[in-house]
Amino acid sequence: MTHRIAVAAVDVGGTKTACGLFLATGELIHSRTEPTAGESAESAAGQIVAMAEAAISEAPVDAVVAGMGIVVPGWVNRASRTVWAPNIKGWDHVPLERQLAERLPIPIFLESDRTGYVKGEAWLGVARGLTDVVFLAVGTGIGAGVLSEGRFLHGHDDLAGCVGWLALNPRYEEIYARIGCFEAEASGNSMGRKGAERLRTAQGGQPASIAARDVIEAASNGNPAAAAIIDEVSVYLGMGVANLVSTLNPQMVVLGGGLFQGGTRLLERVRHEFARWAQPIAARSVRIELSTLGEHAGLYGAARIALDNI
Amino acid sequence: MTHRIAVAAVDVGGTKTACGLFLATGELIHSRTEPTAGESAESAAGQIVAMAEAAISEAPVDAVVAGMGIVVPGWVNRASRTVWAPNIKGWDHVPLERQLAERLPIPIFLESDRTGYVKGEAWLGVARGLTDVVFLAVGTGIGAGVLSEGRFLHGHDDLAGCVGWLALNPRYEEIYARIGCFEAEASGNSMGRKGAERLRTAQGGQPASIAARDVIEAASNGNPAAAAIIDEVSVYLGMGVANLVSTLNPQMVVLGGGLFQGGTRLLERVRHEFARWAQPIAARSVRIELSTLGEHAGLYGAARIALDNI
Numbered sequence: 001m002t003h004r005i006a007v008a009a010v011d012v013g014g015t016k017t018a019c020g021l022f023l024a025t026g027e028l029i030h031s032r033t034e035p036t037a038g039e040s041a042e043s044a045a046g047q048i049v050a051m052a053e054a055a056i057s058e059a060p061v062d063a064v065v066a067g068m069g070i071v072v073p074g075w076v077n078r079a080s081r082t083v084w085a086p087n088i089k090g091w092d093h094v095p096l097e098r099q100l101a102e103r104l105p106i107p108i109f110l111e112s113d114r115t116g117y118v119k120g121e122a123w124l125g126v127a128r129g130l131t132d133v134v135f136l137a138v139g140t141g142i143g144a145g146v147l148s149e150g151r152f153l154h155g156h157d158d159l160a161g162c163v164g165w166l167a168l169n170p171r172y173e174e175i176y177a178r179i180g181c182f183e184a185e186a187s188g189n190s191m192g193r194k195g196a197e198r199l200r201t202a203q204g205g206q207p208a209s210i211a212a213r214d215v216i217e218a219a220s221n222g223n224p225a226a227a228a229i230i231d232e233v234s235v236y237l238g239m240g241v242a243n244l245v246s247t248l249n250p251q252m253v254v255l256g257g258g259l260f261q262g263g264t265r266l267l268e269r270v271r272h273e274f275a276r277w278a279q280p281i282a283a284r285s286v287r288i289e290l291s292t293l294g295e296h297a298g299l300y301g302a303a304r305i306a307l308d309n310i
Numbered sequence: 311m312t313h314r315i316a317v318a319a320v321d322v323g324g325t326k327t328a329c330g331l332f333l334a335t336g337e338l339i340h341s342r343t344e345p346t347a348g349e350s351a352e353s354a355a356g357q358i359v360a361m362a363e364a365a366i367s368e369a370p371v372d373a374v375v376a377g378m379g380i381v382v383p384g385w386v387n388r389a390s391r392t393v394w395a396p397n398i399k400g401w402d403h404v405p406l407e408r409q410l411a412e413r414l415p416i417p418i419f420l421e422s423d424r425t426g427y428v429k430g431e432a433w434l435g436v437a438r439g440l441t442d443v444v445f446l447a448v449g450t451g452i453g454a455g456v457l458s459e460g461r462f463l464h465g466h467d468d469l470a471g472c473v474g475w476l477a478l479n480p481r482y483e484e485i486y487a488r489i490g491c492f493e494a495e496a497s498g499n500s501m502g503r504k505g506a507e508r509l510r511t512a513q514g515g516q517p518a519s520i521a522a523r524d525v526i527e528a529a530s531n532g533n534p535a536a537a538a539i540i541d542e543v544s545v546y547l548g549m550g551v552a553n554l555v556s557t558l559n560p561q562m563v564v565l566g567g568g569l570f571q572g573g574t575r576l577l578e579r580v581r582h583e584f585a586r587w588a589q590p591i592a593a594r595s596v597r598i599e600l601s602t603l604g605e606h607a608g609l610y611g612a613a614r615i616a617l618d619n620i
Contacts, residue, residue: 132466155559165556167549167587239477246475249465277477
């Protein structure tokens with residue numbers, strides 16, 4: 001009897017953790033999402049083991065689960081195989097790959113979520129089959145995963161793609177030192193912060209808390225201060241995309257993360273801005289597209305990472 | 311009798327062309343530089359053939375010249391093996407590799423000068439033995455060559471490293487459309503242009519023509535307008551280096567090209583500025599150094615390209 005190959009996949013997020021079981025063909029045969037048990041390093045690891053065991057038990061009788069890919073929201077040091085993740089308590093250079101391997105009966109392959117996003121989209125998303133792809137994630141923060149000639153660009157310390165730190169404005173502001181210029185100007189959090197600073201409520205006071213989607217909605221309703229924020233953020237997003245295109249000359253830039261889940265209006269603004277700044281020949285040859293896997297990009301990527309390594 | 315391996319190397323520049331003969335150990339046993347015969351595609355190709363034949367004839371009797379690397383100041387399309395180079399008349403998608411192969415008795419390997427610079431420095435220059443290196447050339451224009459895990463980053467259309475187009479200032483200026491923002495703000499030519507626009511002579515008139523070195527000298531002599539130009543250019547250079555570090559996480563950024571041949575003062579300014587902008591962990595782990603091969607980086611790189619391919 002011949003067996004089909006299956007892999008387990010885990011995408012650990014700051015708030016949610018997803019686990020799936022995939023056939024090597026890309027067919028997703030089981031998936032489950034839970035709030036991340038991020039109270040401690042041990043609770044997070046225990047949750048991963050339990051979710052993985054449940055996923056493995058869903059394998060068809062003719063399938064062999066040959067490995068598990070796991071992506072995490074932080075810095076994966078490939079030399080020490082450790083994880084540093086600011087959103088999960090105690091994941092401070094934790095040897096997660098080894099810890100999981102001791103508790104699960106299959107090989108474990110650990111990468112950053114940025115690796116997962118771009119590998120997922122290049123496998124079964126909008127960048128399917130492409131070899132030179134940048135995934136730009138714009139949500140709470142900003143980061144990128146880069147495929148070049150089919151290989152993920154890790155950088156020497158596994159920090160390539162920390163593009164929230166792109167310098168885009170020579171007039172230095174204090175906040176740049178903390179989160180980087182691009183992230184301070186154009187992340188979803190920063191759009192909300194700009195909204196809180198600049199949008200007045202009908203009563204003339206400042207709204208207590210504003211999210212990026214509130215700014216986008218206010219702009220749609222004709223609020224000029226909100227529209228000015230969208231204009232400003234669009235320029236920075238266009239500049240950031242342009243810099244990735246001029247430096248890396250990819251076939252496609254995939255835009256993902258919370259800020260781009262509202263639809264295609266922001267996409268059109270970014271496409272328009274980016275074309276003013278990027279190297280012209282590289283700009284004409286690249287496509288700028290929204291993620292089609294959306295919040296599942298990391299899970300698909302984790303499966304692809306397992307398949308690439310088994 | 312065993313033979314030593316030798317390779318020929320040619321670095322075609324916009325004004326000068328250099329040719330050398332190297333042993334595989336890196337020993338340079340012959341070199342010659344001439345003004346580039348750039349009047350036509352044919353004159354440039356003929357010059358390369360003549361210089362290569364002369365170099366090959368210098369090989370020791372126990373050496374076999376196993377191939378020739380050639381680097382050119384333009385866009386090398388690896389699919390069509392053609393060259394587009396704005397500074398050499400008629401090099402408008404010319405099949406140079408094939409033309410040379412028909413006239414020379416050894417295999418020919420063609421790459422861009424940016425490829426040569428970074429491969430030369432990583433072979434026998436300041437980045438000797440490193441695998442993750444960016445060479446940033448700042449002269450007439452601005453461009454970069456990137457080694458990542460020992461492989462040159464070509465990009466999908468062989469345009470990776472066109473970093474003269476980095477977007478660094480959200481206040482768009484017309485000149486950015488023609489040469490790119492970074493190049494418009496920080497190349498040697500642009501420093502000269504800023505000098506011509508802003509420096510008054512002692513007589514109160516504007517000097518007719520100013521080179522970057524005149525601005526640097528005026529700043530050293532206490533001219534405040536010149537010092538302000540150096541300040542401004544240093545900020546942009548620091549931002550550009552920072553963006554390469556945050557995106558690519560290299561071990562070293564090598565600074566080369568005419569603007570950095572004046573010594574270490576500009577280097578110190580760039581190091582200082584860069585550290586304010588780059589991803590902090592990547593910034594602490596990278597070294598920012600001047601090219602040690604200087605104007606020979608391309609020639610050494612051409613030899614390395616030949617050795618990598620034979």
